[in-house]
Amino acid sequence: xxxxxxxxxxxxxxxxxxxxxxxxxxxxxxxxxxxxxxxxxxxxxxxxxxxxxxxxxxxxxxxxxxxxxxxxxxxxxxxxxxxxxxxxxxxxxxxxxxxxxxxxxxxxxxxxxxxxxxxxxxxxxxxxxxxxxxxxxxxxxxxxxxxxxxxxxxxxxxxxxxxxxxxxxxxxxxxxxxxxxxxxxxxxxxxxxxxxx
Numbered sequence: 540x541x542x543x544x545x546x547x548x549x550x551x552x553x554x555x556x557x558x559x560x561x562x563x564x565x566x567x568x569x570x571x572x573x574x575x576x577x578x579x580x581x582x583x584x585x586x587x588x589x590x591x592x593x594x595x596x597x598x599x600x601x602x603x604x605x606x607x608x609x610x611x612x613x614x615x616x617x618x619x620x621x622x623x624x625x626x627x628x629x630x631x632x633x634x635x636x637x638x639x640x641x642x643x644x645x646x647x648x649x650x651x652x653x654x655x656x657x658x659x660x661x662x663x664x665x666x667x668x669x670x671x672x673x674x675x676x677x678x679x680x681x682x683x684x685x686x687x688x689x690x691x692x693x694x695x696x697x698x699x700x701x702x703x704x705x706x707x708x709x710x711x712x713x714x715x716x717x718x719x720x721x722x723x724x725x726x727x728x729x730x731x732x733x734x735x736x
Contacts, residue, residue, distance in 0.1 A: 540637060541644040541733065542660065546652035547667030548699050549692050550674030550681075552712040556667055557648045559722040566640045568633050570649035570657070577628040578602055586624060591617075612691045626655045633657075643733045653705055654697055665725065666706030668699060670713055 545560075545567070547553045557567045577583075579601055588596050591610060596602045611618040633647055646665075652658045671693075678689045696702075703709055710721045 540640065540642070541662045541729075542637070543644060543646050543729070544652045544658050544661040544664035545646050545648040545667075546650065546658075546664060546702060546706070547669070548674065548696050548702065549650060550678045550689075551667040551669040551699070552677075552718065553648055553650065553667055555712070556665070556710055556718060556722055557646070559719055560646055560726065563723065563726050564642070565726060566642050566645045568636050568645065568647045570629050570633065570647055570652075573629050573632045573636075574625050575604075577625050577632065578604075578607075580628065583624065590620070612688075612695050615695075618695060622651075622655060626657065630657060644729055651696060653702060658705070663707035664705065665708045665710060666703045668703055668709055668711050668713070671699075673712075673714065 545553060545557060547556075554569075557569065561567050584596050584602075587602060587607075591607075594603065595606050595610070607621070611621050637645060644662075647657070647661065649655065649657060652664060658664055674693070675686075675689055678684050678692075684692075708725055710718060710725070712718055
């Protein structure tokens with residue numbers, strides 16, 4: 540089974556592209572969603588509270604995502620520590636998920652695909668490109684984030700230029716061309732490739 544990657548900076552439209560792919564019958568693994576699930580694993584609690592304190596995971600409750608987000612978006616060292624903890628768990632979740640799929644190829648969607656090094660075993664990566672002002676506008680509408688919060692999140696990821704330079708294919712989400720047509724063309728390319736192999 541062939542695995543492809545799907546990535547892009549926050550607010551570029553990864554989720555929309557993933558949904559289009561799913562409507563075309565392509566199984567998509569959302570690494571960011573699984574990272575949230577993995578974070579809630581009780582085995583991580585003593586590690587998180589031991590490093591940051593009880594406030595980050597109060598007794599009898601879930602991890603305090605807001606506090607954790609504030610800590611990791613402001614401090615690259617703490618972000619690296621959390622990623623080192625969670626990424627192997629997400630990688631295992633992806634392998635387990637893949638075994639359950641019955642398709643010629645699957646897609647792993649992740650905001651920090653290259654940053655986490657999880658692009659290494661993929662047959663190619665799709666990058667989403669979107670103008671920065673559109674991304675900021677979408678984020679404000681999506682989760683009512685402040686300009687400072689949005690900038691912190693954008694700064695915590697690689698630049699779009701750096702990501703796209705490593706991508707095999709690029710889909711443009713600029714309100715000028717149809718994303719659906721771009722995704723359809725790409726999936727058709729993958730299917731043709733699969734048929735020839």
